[in-house]
Amino acid sequence: xxxxxxxxxxxxxxxVQANFEAPDGVTVLFGRSGSGKTTVINAVAGxxxxxxxxxxxxxxxxxxxxxxxxxxxxxxxxGYIFQEGRLFPHLTVKQNLQYGQRFxxxxxxxxxxxxxxxxxxLAHLLERQPVGLSGGEKxxxxxxxxxxxxxxxxLADEPLAALDETRKSEILPYFERLRSELSVPILYVSHSAAxxxxxxTTVVVxxxxxxxxxGSAAEVLSDPTVMxxxxxxxxxxxxxxxxxxxxxxxxxxxxxGETLFLPKVSQSVGQxxxxxxxxxxxxxxxxxxxxxxxxxxxxxVISQIRSGDGPGVMVSLETAAxxxxxxxxxxxxxxxxxxxGMTCHAVIKTVAIAPEDVGGPAAGA
Amino acid sequence: xxxxxxxEWQAVRLSLRVAFWATALSLPFGLLTAYALxxxxxxxxxxxxxxxxxxxxxxxxxxxxxxxxxFGARGPIGELLGPLGISFAFRWTGAALAAAVMAxxxxxxxxxxxxxxxxxxxxxxxxxxxASRLWVFLTVTLPLTLPGILAGAVLAFAKAMGEFxxxxxxxANIPGQTQTVPSAIYAFLQVPGGESSAARLVIxxxxxxxxxxxxxxxxxxxxAQRVGARS
Numbered sequence: 050x051x052x053x054x055x056x057x058x059x060x061x062x063x064x065v066q067a068n069f070e071a072p073d074g075v076t077v078l079f080g081r082s083g084s085g086k087t088t089v090i091n092a093v094a095g096x097x098x099x100x101x102x103x104x105x106x107x108x109x110x111x112x113x114x115x116x117x118x119x120x121x122x123x124x125x126x127x128g129y130i131f132q133e134g135r136l137f138p139h140l141t142v143k144q145n146l147q148y149g150q151r152f153x154x155x156x157x158x159x160x161x162x163x164x165x166x167x168x169x170x171l172a173h174l175l176e177r178q179p180v181g182l183s184g185g186e187k188x189x190x191x192x193x194x195x196x197x198x199x200x201x202x203x204l205a206d207e208p209l210a211a212l213d214e215t216r217k218s219e220i221l222p223y224f225e226r227l228r229s230e231l232s233v234p235i236l237y238v239s240h241s242a243a244x245x246x247x248x249x250t251t252v253v254v255x256x257x258x259x260x261x262x263x264g265s266a267a268e269v270l271s272d273p274t275v276m277x278x279x280x281x282x283x284x285x286x287x288x289x290x291x292x293x294x295x296x297x298x299x300x301x302x303x304x305x306g307e308t309l310f311l312p313k314v315s316q317s318v319g320q321x322x323x324x325x326x327x328x329x330x331x332x333x334x335x336x337x338x339x340x341x342x343x344x345x346x347x348x349x350v351i352s353q354i355r356s357g358d359g360p361g362v363m364v365s366l367e368t369a370a371x372x373x374x375x376x377x378x379x380x381x382x383x384x385x386x387x388x389x390g391m392t393c394h395a396v397i398k399t400v401a402i403a404p405e406d407v408g409g410p411a412a413g414a
Numbered sequence: 415x416x417x418x419x420x421x422e423w424q425a426v427r428l429s430l431r432v433a434f435w436a437t438a439l440s441l442p443f444g445l446l447t448a449y450a451l452x453x454x455x456x457x458x459x460x461x462x463x464x465x466x467x468x469x470x471x472x473x474x475x476x477x478x479x480x481x482x483x484x485f486g487a488r489g490p491i492g493e494l495l496g497p498l499g500i501s502f503a504f505r506w507t508g509a510a511l512a513a514a515v516m517a518x519x520x521x522x523x524x525x526x527x528x529x530x531x532x533x534x535x536x537x538x539x540x541x542x543x544x545a546s547r548l549w550v551f552l553t554v555t556l557p558l559t560l561p562g563i564l565a566g567a568v569l570a571f572a573k574a575m576g577e578f579x580x581x582x583x584x585x586a587n588i589p590g591q592t593q594t595v596p597s598a599i600y601a602f603l604q605v606p607g608g609e610s611s612a613a614r615l616v617i618x619x620x621x622x623x624x625x626x627x628x629x630x631x632x633x634x635x636x637x638a639q640r641v642g643a644r645s
Contacts, residue, residue, distance in 0.1 A: 152544025
C-alpha cells in the first residue's frame with residue numbers, strides 16, 4: 050500500500066470522514082463538488098490539518114493526531130497539481146520546472162528535466178513566461194514541475210476542470226502516460242465519469258463527506274446506486290483492442306470477440322484501450338434489428354434489472370464484450386416484457402461515444 | 415551645482431544623508447512589520463497597526479516631543495544608549511531617527527499592500543514542491559513583492575527628505591548638524607534677504623519629490639504587472 054488515509058474534519062457544519070487505502074496506479078477520488086474531495090487531498094498534502102486522523106505516504110507517517118505528528122507540506126515529498134496551475138509568474142517555464150529540484154533530498158533518484166520536457170512536450174516553451182501560455186500548456190508545465198520535485202506521491206485536484214473540452218483531450222493522454230511510464234502513484238480528484246473511465250485504477254467515491262464505495266473503475270461506473278454525479282453518468286467500461294482504422298473516419302475495435310465501430314481513435318492497430326459506453330446511449334431490442342443506422346449491435350443476456358426513483362430502469366446485459374448497461378424507461382421495459390435471463394440486443398450508437406470516453410492502455414481495468 | 419550657496423548645499427547634503435540612513439535602516443523593520451501585518455494573525459495586531467500609523471495622524475510636533483522625551487539625553491532610551499556612544503539629541507542621527515519614524519507608516523503601507531497582492535496559493539504551491547517557509551519567502555513572496563518594497567522605500571525617502579515638524583522639535587535647527595532642507599528653508603525665510611536661497615531650496619525639494627513620486631508610480635505599475643499576471 051502506498052497511501053493510507055484516515056481523517057476526520059469538520060467545518061462550517063459540514064464534516065468529512067474518509068478512510069481508504071490507495072494501491073499503486075491512479076486512485077480517483079470521485080464525487081460531486083462539495084463532497085469533501087478537496088478537503089481529503091489537502092489533508093494528504095498537509096495544506097490542511099484535519100481535526101484528527103492518520104496518514105501514511107509510502108510507509109512514512111505524515112500525520113498522526115494522537116501522537117501529535119504533523120509533517121509540514123514541504124517535507125511530505127508530494128507533487129501537487131492544482132486546478133489553476135499556480136505557476137510562478139516571475140519565473141520562466143524552465144525555472145518553474147526546476148523549482149522543486151533544489152529541494153530533492155540528496156540520494157533520491159528522480160526524473161530528469163530532459164525526460165519530463167520530452168514526456169510533456171515542453172521543449173518549445175522553456176524560455177517563455179507563464180503569462181503567455183494557454184490553459185493546457187500551463188497545466189502541462191504544472192505537471193512537469195510536480196514530477197521534477199521528486200515526489201513519492203502525485204496529487205491532482207481536478208487538473209482538467211478549468212480547461213475546455215479541446216484542452217482536456219490534450220492533457221488526458223499525458224496523465225495516461227504518467228500512469229503507464231512512471232512508478233509514482235497518483236491520487237486524482239475528479240467529478241467526471243469520463244476521467245474516471247480513462248484514468249482510474251481504483252475509484253473512491255465520496256458522498257457528503259463519507260466514502261460511499263471503493264472499487265475498480267468498471268465496478269463503480271456501472272453501479273447507479275453510488276454514481277455521485279447522477280444516473281446519467283452511469284456506463285459500462287469495456288476493454289477493447291484496435292482491429293483496423295477505416296477510410297471513412299471510423300475505427301474497428303475488437304471487444305471480447307464482438308466488433309464495435311467508433312469514431313477514429315488515436316491508438317494504433319493492435320493497441321488496447323478502454324471504452325466507456327454511457328448507459329443512456331444504449332437501446333435494447335428483442336430481435337437483432339435490421340435497417341437501422343446504428344452500427345454496433347451486441348447480443349447478450351439480461352442479468353439484472355434495477356429500478357430507481359425516476360421513470361427509468363437500469364438493465365445489465367451480459368455480453369461477450371463484457372457487461373453492457375442500458376438505461377431505458379420503465380414503460381418500454383414493461384412493453385418489451387424484459388425480465389432477467391432473457392436474451393436481447395444492445396444497440397450502441399457509434400457517435401454517442403465521445404472521444405473523452407476512449408482511453409489508452411486498459412491497465413488495471 | 416554651483417548655483418547653490420555653501421550653506422544651501424550643506425543642507426541638501428545633510429538631507430540626503432539623513433533620508434538615506436532613515437530609509438536604509440528602517441527597511442528591514444518595515445518589511446518585517448508589513449509581513450506580520452499582512453500574513454500573521456496575532457493578538458495585538460490592531461494595536462501594532464495603530465502604533466505604526468500613529469505618526470501619520472499625530473501632529474509632527476507631538477511625535478518630535480515624544481522622541482525628545484524618550485531619546486533625549488535624560489530620556490529612558492537615551493540614558494540606555496548614551497553609555498554605548500549612541501546619542502540622538504541635537505545630532506544628525508536624531509534627524510534621521512525622526513525622519514525614519516515619520517516615514518515608517520508610508521513604507522509599511524506600500525510593502526504591506528504588495529505582500530497582500532501575492533496570491534497565498536502560490537506560496538502553498540511552493541511548499542508542496544519542498545520549499546520551507548523561509549525559502550517560500552525568499553523565492554516567491556520577496557521577488558513578487560520587490561517592486562512594492564522599492565516603491566515603499568522611495569516614498570519613505572521622499573518623506574524623510576521633507577520631514578520638518580518632528581525633526582525641528584526633536585533636534586532643533588543647527589546648520590551643519592540638524593539643518594535639513596525644510597529647516598533651512600524655514601530659517602532663510604526668517605532672515606531679510608533669504609528669499610532667493612529659500613527659493614533655490616524649494617526648487618531642489620520639488621525636483622527630488624517629483625522624481626521620487628514618478629519612480630514610485632513606475633515601480634507600483636511593475637508590481638501590478640508581475641503579481642497581476644497570476645497563472
